[in-house]
Amino acid sequence: MDFAFTDDQLAFRDAVRDLLGDACGPAAVRASWEGGPGYDPKLWAGLAEMGVLGILAPEGSGGLGLTELDLVLLLEETGRAALPGPVVEHVAVAVPLLAAAGGHDLVARAAAGEIVLTFADRADRVGWAAEADVLLVADGPGVRLVLPTDLTVVHALECVDRSRRDAAVGWAGGELVDGADLALALDRAALGAAAQLCGLAAHLIDVTVEYAKARRQFGVPIGSYQAVKHHLADAVLRLEHARPPVYRAAWSVARGLPSRGRDVSMAKALAGDAAALAARVALQCHGAIGYTWEYDLHLWMKRVWVLDRAWGDAAHHTALVADAVLGPRA
Amino acid sequence: MDLTETADERAFRAEARAWLEANKPELPMPPGDTAEGFGAHREWERRLFDGGWAAVSWPREYGGRDASLWEWLIFEEEYYAAGLPQRVAQNGIFLLAPTVFEFGTPEQKDRILPRMAAVEDLWCQGWSEPDAGSDLAGIKSRAVRDGAAGGWRLTGQKTWTTRGAFCTHLFGLFRTDPEAERHRGMTYFLVDLRAPGVTVRPVDKLDGDAGFAEVFLEDVFVPDADVLGGVDQGWSVAMATTGSERGLTLRSPGRFAAVVQRLIDLYRRRDSAGLVSDAALRAEVARCWMEAEAYRLATEMTVTRLARGERMGPESSLNKIFWSEMDIHLHETALGLLAPDADLEGAWLRGYQFSLAGPIYAGTNEIQRNVIAERLLGLPRR
Numbered sequence: 001m002d003f004a005f006t007d008d009q010l011a012f013r014d015a016v017r018d019l020l021g022d023a024c025g026p027a028a029v030r031a032s033w034e035g036g037p038g039y040d041p042k043l044w045a046g047l048a049e050m051g052v053l054g055i056l057a058p059e060g061s062g063g064l065g066l067t068e069l070d071l072v073l074l075l076e077e078t079g080r081a082a083l084p085g086p087v088v089e090h091v092a093v094a095v096p097l098l099a100a101a102g103g104h105d106l107v108a109r110a111a112a113g114e115i116v117l118t119f120a121d122r123a124d125r126v127g128w129a130a131e132a133d134v135l136l137v138a139d140g141p142g143v144r145l146v147l148p149t150d151l152t153v154v155h156a157l158e159c160v161d162r163s164r165r166d167a168a169v170g171w172a173g174g175e176l177v178d179g180a181d182l183a184l185a186l187d188r189a190a191l192g193a194a195a196q197l198c199g200l201a202a203h204l205i206d207v208t209v210e211y212a213k214a215r216r217q218f219g220v221p222i223g224s225y226q227a228v229k230h231h232l233a234d235a236v237l238r239l240e241h242a243r244p245p246v247y248r249a250a251w252s253v254a255r256g257l258p259s260r261g262r263d264v265s266m267a268k269a270l271a272g273d274a275a276a277l278a279a280r281v282a283l284q285c286h287g288a289i290g291y292t293w294e295y296d297l298h299l300w301m302k303r304v305w306v307l308d309r310a311w312g313d314a315a316h317h318t319a320l321v322a323d324a325v326l327g328p329r330a
Numbered sequence: 331m332d333l334t335e336t337a338d339e340r341a342f343r344a345e346a347r348a349w350l351e352a353n354k355p356e357l358p359m360p361p362g363d364t365a366e367g368f369g370a371h372r373e374w375e376r377r378l379f380d381g382g383w384a385a386v387s388w389p390r391e392y393g394g395r396d397a398s399l400w401e402w403l404i405f406e407e408e409y410y411a412a413g414l415p416q417r418v419a420q421n422g423i424f425l426l427a428p429t430v431f432e433f434g435t436p437e438q439k440d441r442i443l444p445r446m447a448a449v450e451d452l453w454c455q456g457w458s459e460p461d462a463g464s465d466l467a468g469i470k471s472r473a474v475r476d477g478a479a480g481g482w483r484l485t486g487q488k489t490w491t492t493r494g495a496f497c498t499h500l501f502g503l504f505r506t507d508p509e510a511e512r513h514r515g516m517t518y519f520l521v522d523l524r525a526p527g528v529t530v531r532p533v534d535k536l537d538g539d540a541g542f543a544e545v546f547l548e549d550v551f552v553p554d555a556d557v558l559g560g561v562d563q564g565w566s567v568a569m570a571t572t573g574s575e576r577g578l579t580l581r582s583p584g585r586f587a588a589v590v591q592r593l594i595d596l597y598r599r600r601d602s603a604g605l606v607s608d609a610a611l612r613a614e615v616a617r618c619w620m621e622a623e624a625y626r627l628a629t630e631m632t633v634t635r636l637a638r639g640e641r642m643g644p645e646s647s648l649n650k651i652f653w654s655e656m657d658i659h660l661h662e663t664a665l666g667l668l669a670p671d672a673d674l675e676g677a678w679l680r681g682y683q684f685s686l687a688g689p690i691y692a693g694t695n696e697i698q699r700n701v702i703a704e705r706l707l708g709l710p711r712r
Contacts, residue, residue, distance in 0.1 A: 001339065001400050002332045003630040004638075069331060209707045224710040226696070229703030233651075236702055240648050244627035245620070251333050266620050315613070322616035326594060329612070330601040 003244070005073060013073035019046050020081035026296040029163060032084035033299065038128050038165035039085025045113050047087075054111020056096040061107040063095070067254035068188070072195045072247060079199025082303050084163040086128045088192030089119040093185050094136050097143065101177045106134060119143075121186060121311065129167040130154050136177065136185075137169070143180035150174045161302040184253075187264040190311040191253055194246045194264070194271035200304050201239045201271075201278035207297070208232060208282040215287075228285055235278040242267070242274040262324035265317035272308040272317075279304045333630075335404075342401045346408040349381055354412055358677070362418040363541030368496045371418040375449045384447040385423050392439065393447035399633045407584030411591070418493060422446045422453030424580045426501045429518070429570050433559030442520070456488040456502020456521065456545060457568075463490075464697050466503070467512040467565070471547065473504040473519060481553040482506070484519065484527075487546050492691075494543025495532035498523055503564045516564035520556040521547070537683040580692065581653045583626035589660050589681070590622040593667075596678075600667050614663045621656045628652070644705035647698035654688030654695060661685045 005013075023043050032038060047053050055071050057063020064070075071092060078087050090110065094117035099107045109115045115133035120126035123137050135146040146169070153170035209232060212223030222228050249267035252260045279301040283290045290297045308314070335343070355374045360367035378384045379393060387402040388394025397405065417423065423446060430442055445451040462468035471486020484504055491500065500521045507515030523530060527550035533542035559567035597615045600606050628649070632642065661682035665672035672679065689695040703709045 001335060001630060001634070003627070003634045004331060006331075205707075209709065212709060220712065221710050223703070224712050226700065229709055230696070230699045232707055232709070233699035233702040236706065237648055237651055240645070241621075241624040241628055241652055244631050245624050247331070247631075248333060248627050251331060266623065270620060270624060318613050318616050318620075321620060322612050325616055325619045326597060326601075326612065330598075330604070330606075 032163040048113025072250035075195035076199040079196030092192035124168040146174035197271040197275035201275040204282040238274040242270040269317040363539040392443040406582035410588035454497040518564040657685040
């Protein structure tokens with residue numbers, strides 16, 4: 001048994017954290033809220049250069065040929081930075097799905113950052129539908145590859161997280177991806193969201209701790225009061241018992257274990273709950289300032305709201321865990 | 331990362347399972363916190379010692395088997411999976427022993443540890459006093475130097491001493507420098523409860539067992555050899571023990587995995603009999619399973635760090651809150667499944683009552699949340 005990341009994996013995480021720390025601050029997140037593209041092409045190019053976009057692509061297609069175990073910490077960082085764009089859809093789902101189907105050309109271009117891929121579990125809500133160069137959408141038991149020229153309907157939806165670009169789409173044509181494993185794609189998406197939720201929670205806790213140290217009332221920092229301390233301790237408690245399950249789920253996906261679905265569902269449920277609590281605590285401890293549009297807190301909070309529900313909410317995944325652990329209902 | 335057991339670990343598991351299966355006593359045993367039950371538990375734990383399983387992670391010279399922390403986790407899983415009970419020797423083995431290993435002299439290790447593992451000496455804690463609970467630094471029991479006799483004279487009162495009525499020895503803090511400010515001037519003493527001047531008064535617990543005791547000390551002589559870790563150094567010595575209690579050793583994941591397995595069995599029995607009327611209970615059972623799994627996984631990450639030579643810090647407070655609140659959740663869920671007769675005496679009701687003590691002992695969860703906020707997050711103390 002050995003439950004730790006390698007030095008290489010940690011160094012890759014640090015490099016991504018540095019890149020996003022420099023280039024994806026609150027201003028960049030806010031810019032994505034205020035129109036323009038739903039992702040930052042410069043940042044996207046930076047991620048391509050580091051190999052992040054093609055981390056799961058085979059080396060023969062210009063990728064790094066690594067696994068979810070190498071990816072999970074990077075996705076946590078994209079959550080911490082609230083990176084706008086279909087990073088989970090592109091990196092964690094679409095690239096390996098197309099690679100498994102032998103789509104070498106698309107995979108190579110996706111790994112290089114020349115095209116943007118998106119993935120959705122339903123046609124009436126596709127993230128970045130109008131911006132992606134290739135849409136992969138669940139269609140019955142399979143996955144349909146839809147190009148922008150195939151789209152007949154793109155009805156934009158307004159999401160509470162305005163960095164998102166969601167739309168209901170219809171198409172004529174497209175093609176079913178040969179042998180696409182939809183269950184695996186959904187597990188990868190849920191795992192990616194779970195990792196991002198951990199990063200979002202960590203950021204929310206960090207900024208709230210800093211605020212509680214600086215904000216003074218009754219002549220002392222509000223963080224010296226037990227009521228505030230205990231809110232934050234609860235948030236950390238939940239997060240630190242969500243991370244190990246998320247890392248274990250990455251292991252199970254990377255190894256293709258029979259317990260993969262159960263482990264991903266557990267990770268998604270716990271990470272969603274942890275991030276939702278962190279968001280509530282962060283807002284409560286900030287008080288009125290956190291309730292303003294101009295303060296950045298809500299950018300992270302609303303991302304949590306979206307990802308907590310994306311790819312199945314905690315109740316959905318808990319029910320799946322119940323089926324796996326308890327067997328069918330009598 | 332490699333989350334599969336090695337061949338050695340699998341072999342260790344098989345060996346532990348086979349030994350426990352062949353040697354375990356008739357179950358269930360009477361509670362260890364009663365006079366009748368205590369004797370039966372002591373006999374069982376002696377058999378564990380004779381088989382070399384009493385303290386698997388200790389060096390062989392003290393009665394252990396030099397097992398790794400991973401193997402210790404495996405042993406605990408197998409122990410509780412076999413339906414075996416909490417150990418009456420646990421406060422010695424899991425709380426005092428780590429402190430003896432860290433601060434004890436070679437003479438103390440040789441004298442104390444093998445007898446502890448063999449349940450010849452049974453140790454209880456002497457932390458709380460009537461006016462010092464969460465505020466442990468407020469203890470008043472004192473030790474006065476008796477240079478002529480080569481030791482100390484202890485006077486005072488300890489309380490909420492678990493299994494104090496049945497134990498032979500007590501470890502705890504006593505004030506050796508009355509002038510020093512709160513956290514200083516305390517010394518860690520090892521006290522023979524059969525010494526003249528000691529009076530132990532059993533106190534019945536909420537669940538009806540005589541598991542608590544008050545310990546009165548009146549001019550009790552303790553030799554210098556029973557000072558652990560240096561005069562006036564007691565606070566820092568004691569903190570090592572409280573870290574063990576709330577952290578890894580006292581509540582291993584295997585213990586809760588076994589409870590969850592019983593919970594799942596209970597759910598299946600009740601469900602197949604058409605007795606689970608509340609559909610939400612199914613999700614609650616799944617949540618209990620996830621919590622126990624999360625606790626196991628978090629512990630495995632910690633063990634990986636410890637195996638690489640790192641130490642556990644204030645994050646041990648996270649463990650303590652998590653397992654104690656999880657334990658209540660597991661039992662509440664079981665009582666929900668047993669409704670409307672969950673209030674009739676039975677194993678789950680007993681377990682529920684015991685679980686309610688979890689957020690109180692080993693440092694209340696309020697204190698643990700302060701520790702997390704101040705030492706892990708860096709929020710100001712005042």
